[in-house]
Amino acid sequence: MKKTIIILAAIILFISCGDKKKSTTDNATSTETNTTSNSDGDSEKTGEFSIDGKSVAGRVTTQYFSSDKEKSNFSVLCQHDESATSANFELLQTTFITEKDAITNPNLKIYSGSMLPMTEPEPGIVTVSLSGVGSDLGDKPFVGSSKSTGSITISDRSLVIKDLTLYNSDGASKTVNAKIPF
Numbered sequence: 153m154k155k156t157i158i159i160l161a162a163i164i165l166f167i168s169c170g171d172k173k174k175s176t177t178d179n180a181t182s183t184e185t186n187t188t189s190n191s192d193g194d195s196e197k198t199g200e201f202s203i204d205g206k207s208v209a210g211r212v213t214t215q216y217f218s219s220d221k222e223k224s225n226f227s228v229l230c231q232h233d234e235s236a237t238s239a240n241f242e243l244l245q246t247t248f249i250t251e252k253d254a255i256t257n258p259n260l261k262i263y264s265g266s267m268l269p270m271t272e273p274e275p276g277i278v279t280v281s282l283s284g285v286g287s288d289l290g291d292k293p294f295v296g297s298s299k300s301t302g303s304i305t306i307s308d309r310s311l312v313i314k315d316l317t318l319y320n321s322d323g324a325s326k327t328v329n330a331k332i333p334f
Contacts, residue, residue, distance in 0.1 A: 196211055196212070197211075197212040197333050197334065198210065198211060198212060199211075199212045199230035199244075199311075199330065199331065199332030199333060199334075200230075200330065200331055200332070201230055201232075201242075201244050201313070201328060201329065201330035201331075201332065202328065202329045202330070203242065203282065203289075203326050203327075203328060204326055204327055205327075208232035208242055209232060210230045210231045210232035210233065210241075210242070211230070211231055211233075212228065212229065212230050212332055212333065212334055213228075213229045213231075214226065214227065214228055214229070214251075214334050215227040215229060216251075221251065222250065222252070223250060224250065224251075225247055225248065225249060225250070225268055226247070226248045226249075226250055226251040226253075226254055227245055227246065227247040227248070228245070228246045228248075228254075228311050228332055228334045229243065229244070229245045229246075230243070230244045230330065230332045231243045231244075234286070234287075238286070239285055239286055240284070240285060240286030240287055241284055241285055241286070241287070242282070242283075242284040242287050242289065243281075243282070243283050243284060244280070244281075244282050244328065244330060244332070245280070245281045245282075245283075246278060246279070246280050246281075246304070246311055246313075246332075247267075247268060247278065247279045247280075247281075248260075248278050249268060249273050249274075249275060249276075249277065249278075253275055253276065254278070254306055254311075255306055255309065257275055257276040258305075259276045260276050260277075260278050260303075260304045260305065260306070261274075261276055261277055261278065262277075262278060262279075262280065262296035262297075262300045262302075262304065262316070263277040263278060263279050263296060264295075264296055264297045264298050264300075265279065265295055265296070265297075266279055266281045266293060266295045267279060278296075278304055279295065279296060280295065280296050280304070280313070280316060280318060280328070281293050281294070281295050281318075282294040282295075282318050282326060282328060289326070290320065290324070292320040292321050292322060293320065294318035294319060294320050294324075294325070294326045294328075295318055295319065295320075296316075296318060296319075297318075297319045299317070299319060300316060300317050300318060300319070301315065301316070301317050302314055302315040302316030302317055302327070302328075303315070303316070304316065309333060309334055310331060310332065310333045310334070311330065311331070311332040311333075311334065312330070312331055313328055313329055313330040313331075313332075314329055315327055315329060316328045316329070
């Protein structure tokens with residue numbers, strides 16, 4: 153549980169750093185990460201997602217997992233913060249092989265687990281992770297599995313998730329729907 157909270161705190165730190173480009177090194181993989189907010193001018197993009205029918209909206213950011221954006225894994229993150237004075241939040245993160253694969257591959261498939269394979273990943277695979285603090289999500293992230301149903305598509309740089317079932321390590325499930333421009 154402490155490890156999950158530390159990881160979630162690190163994600164919050166990445167997201168809360170604003171619109172500036174940041175690079176950090178992940179000690180576990182020694183991979184450089186560039187996080188960039190996808191903003192048009194001063195306006196931030198906002199996405200919407202629902203968890204078992206409970207709808208929330210949140211700030212959208214994108215993340216590349218190395219300095220070579222052409223070959224790097226690419227993530228779209230949407231985080232809902234309950235309020236400025238509350239630590240409660242829900243985070244939906246979707247990771248693709250590359251940004252190009254996300255935008256051009258018509259056959260996106262849910263990969264089991266929260267991390268894409270490191271060697272020879274199959275085009276069109278995508279991971280989805282749902283986590284939160286202080287919400288009814290508990291302390292274990294919900295991720296795609298071989299039992300997951302639903303769909304993920306990209307249209308006009310907008311991620312659309314329909315009735316995607318995610319599971320935590322205890323076997324509990326959550327159904328997610330989303331529309332997240334990036």
